[in-house]
Structures are given as C-alpha cells and as structure tokens.
Amino acid sequence: MEVLTRDLFTCQMCTRSEYRTNLLVCDHIKPHRGDETLFWDMSNLQCVCKSCHDKHKQRDEQGSLHMRGVWD
Numbered sequence: 001m002e003v004l005t006r007d008l009f010t011c012q013m014c015t016r017s018e019y020r021t022n023l024l025v026c027d028h029i030k031p032h033r034g035d036e037t038l039f040w041d042m043s044n045l046q047c048v049c050k051s052c053h054d055k056h057k058q059r060d061e062q063g064s065l066h067m068r069g070v071w072d
C-alpha cells in the first residue's frame, strides 16, 4: 500500500493511472528469492497494474532471453 501511494497509483510500466486499487499490485523489480532485505526494500518495489504484472510474469516464465530486467 505504501508503494501504491508513493507511485501515485500509477502503473510504472504503462504509466496509466489506476484508482481501482484492486487492479494494482506491488511488484518486486529484482526477484527477492526469499531475501528479506530485498523483499521489504521500497526501492525494489514498484506499483504496476494487473495486466502489466501478468505480462511481466509470463516473460519471466519464458526463460532467460533477458538476463537482467529490461526495465533497468
């Protein structure tokens, strides 16, 4: 929720504002893989809408075309 307010309820991927908070999710920029520091690091969190989040996930699951996030 803190991340959603910080990012002004705007998806950081498609920059669309979304006021229906149930359509927004907090996404970890770097996968935390159980690392608590990364998990709670506000700078590692971004607000994204559900459709971007799903695309993002799909891309991750497609394997290792990109070693690092394309958002860097």
Ligand SMILES: [Zn+2]
Pocket: 011, 012, 013, 014, 015, 016, 048, 049, 050, 051, 052, 053
């Ligand atoms: Zn989006």
